[in-house]
Amino acid sequence: MKLLKLAATVAALAVPAFAFAQDVKIGFVVKQPEEPWFQDEWKFADIAAAEKGFDVIQIGAVDGEKVMAAIDNLGAQGADGFIICTPDVNLGPGIVAKAAANGLKLMTVDDRLIGANGEPIEGVPHMGISARKIGEDVGNAIADAATERGWSLDEIGVIRVSYDQLPTAVDRVEGALDMLREAGVPEANIFDAPQARTDTEAALNAATIVLNKNPDVKYWAAVGLNDEAVLGAVRAAESVGISPDHMIGVGIGGSDSAINEFEKPDATGFYGTVIISPKRHGYETAMNMYEWITEGKEPDPLILTSGALATRDDYKEVRASLGIE
Ligand code: FCA
Numbered sequence: 001m002k003l004l005k006l007a008a009t010v011a012a013l014a015v016p017a018f019a020f021a022q023d024v025k026i027g028f029v030v031k032q033p034e035e036p037w038f039q040d041e042w043k044f045a046d047i048a049a050a051e052k053g054f055d056v057i058q059i060g061a062v063d064g065e066k067v068m069a070a071i072d073n074l075g076a077q078g079a080d081g082f083i084i085c086t087p088d089v090n091l092g093p094g095i096v097a098k099a100a101a102n103g104l105k106l107m108t109v110d111d112r113l114i115g116a117n118g119e120p121i122e123g124v125p126h127m128g129i130s131a132r133k134i135g136e137d138v139g140n141a142i143a144d145a146a147t148e149r150g151w152s153l154d155e156i157g158v159i160r161v162s163y164d165q166l167p168t169a170v171d172r173v174e175g176a177l178d179m180l181r182e183a184g185v186p187e188a189n190i191f192d193a194p195q196a197r198t199d200t201e202a203a204l205n206a207a208t209i210v211l212n213k214n215p216d217v218k219y220w221a222a223v224g225l226n227d228e229a230v231l232g233a234v235r236a237a238e239s240v241g242i243s244p245d246h247m248i249g250v251g252i253g254g255s256d257s258a259i260n261e262f263e264k265p266d267a268t269g270f271y272g273t274v275i276i277s278p279k280r281h282g283y284e285t286a287m288n289m290y291e292w293i294t295e296g297k298e299p300d301p302l303i304l305t306s307g308a309l310a311t312r313d314d315y316k317e318v319r320a321s322l323g324i325e
Contacts, residue, residue, distance in 0.1 A: 024054035026289050027074040027082030027104070028282075029067065031111070032198065033060030035228065036255035037278060038085065040324075041109065044282030045083075052290055057082075064091050068098055075102025080293040083285045085110040089166060092121050105292055107299055109285050111168060120167075125299035127285050129252075129276050131168045134307040135175020135223070137274045138250045141309050142176070142221045143183035145248045145271055149219075153184035157217035159210050159233045161193045161203045161224030169198075169225035172252060176223040189217070193233070198225060200257070203232020204239075211240050220247045220269075227251035227258045227273050234261075234269040244269045252276065254310060254319065262312035274307035275315070279324050281305065 028045045030038040042058050049056040057079060061067040067086060074082055081104050086095060092113030099106040106124055113121040120126075146156060158180055163169040177190060191214065193206035203224060211220075220242060222233035230251035237247045247269030251258055254275030261270040288299035310318035319325045 024290060024293055025057060025077060025079040026054060026286060027057045027059060027070070027079050028286065029059045029061050029070050029082055029084040031062060031085050031087035035199070036257050037226065037253050040255050040278030041282035044279045045286040048283045048286035048290065054290055056286060061087060063087055067091060067095060071095070071098040071102055071104065074104060079104060081105030081107070081289050083107045083109050083289055086113065089114045096121060096124065105289065107285055107289055109281050111166060122301060125288070125301050127281055127303045127305065128168060130304040130306055131171035132175040134252055134274050134276065135172040136179050137307060137309050138223055138252060139176035139179025141250045141272050142223070142248050143180055146219070146221065149245070151219050154186055154189070155218045156185055156189060157214055157220050158185055158190045159193050159207050159220065159222040160190055161195055161206060161222060161229040161233050163195055163198050163225055166225065172225050173223050195229060195232070198228065200228040200232040200235065203229040204235045207233035207236035208239065211236055222247070222249040225252065227253040227255070231257060231261065231270060237269050250274070252307065254315070259315065262315050267312060272309055272311040275310050275318055275322060276307045277305055277322055277324060279322070
């Protein structure tokens, strides 16, 4: 079977016979397969696979049970390693053990595994975003936009769409809030809206409660761990009749959720997003795993990627400059 496949690929692509890439199988497991960010990561992992001639096995695993089954499944399929964004970082020790039991190399992307001692598992190579810095960019963008609109910072209520069980989410929102506090937003104007899951619907539900409880706030802003979180708050504001020019939401991501919003004919309360790179997180992690498998070259233990602010006015150029158009 494998020999046939090898022969066919060599014939079709004229791959040199010493490159046994077609035997390499790499799993790419994500926690939320319907989220555009993760589809983009998969897309870029596929580009790496096509370039080198290895196989990427895409698996969506929304809970711990599915993660464990996915790892066994990869082992049974003869995979060599996998990259994962886990639905729960506290599964860390279990994921490490399962990977080892199946003889699979392991890297994480986006969300870093936590060990039994509550600290990140440093032995597993990880690519994440510079969460704190990117959050600060969000906060500064909101403060600038508010000032431009002539709002006084102490008249703004900020919806903190939160998912505090995920450390990168805390770093992102706290980075944003610290910049807003510095700019003059009083602590009492910051309203926590804990979401049950990291999607738009859960954020909408959480933000609606905050808005209904605080009908006297004049202007609103929203922060959260990703575009979906902020979009939920923006949708909630619309549903209680707050006009787009009274809401400044700035997300993190820049995939289709944000792009669709920017492409609407009229501006919404979704003012901007800090675009992060699914290319680096998908293509580069897949390449790193491939080189680890084929050359024994271990990936960097920790890479934190940067982001770039974009609004509906300049998102096309920003995307192009990041090579993700
Ligand atoms: C986390 C979020 C995703 C994305 C990623 C980089 O996994 O849930 O939406 O922002 O980090």
